[in-house]
Amino acid sequence: MESDLHARIRGMLWDLPESKRQELTKLILDNPAAFFHENEQVFLKALNSLKWHELIKFVGKHELFSLLTDTTIRKLFPSQRRTYYINARRLLSKYCLPDSGQGA
Secondary structure (H helix, E strand, O other), rough: OHHHHHHHHHHHHHOOOHHHHHHHHHHHHHOOHHHHOOOHHHHHHHHHHHHHHHHHHHHHHHHHHOOOOOHHHHHOOOOOHHHHHHHHHHHHHHOOOOOOOOOO
8 A cells, every 4th residue: 555645746747657657756755855856847746746744754854945946946836836935945944054053
């Protein structure tokens, strides 16, 4: 039985052939942060398909913060989604500072 996250990833890849969908789902589940860093188009699909809390659990807040670049956010549609992720990045930046509050 596949997990809910597994099913949602397969769902976000609906437009790919079944064999490619299975291959990419496995790669994403094995190392989501690395995969999303190398495949911006799939990361954009994840931003449009997965819930915010799923992305944080799945990728980690530090990795998600590094993935949410201005360039990536500008590619999101509609404009409300861009605003949503600009605000999300701002919120994540507060949680991604070193504990001392200073850059080491």
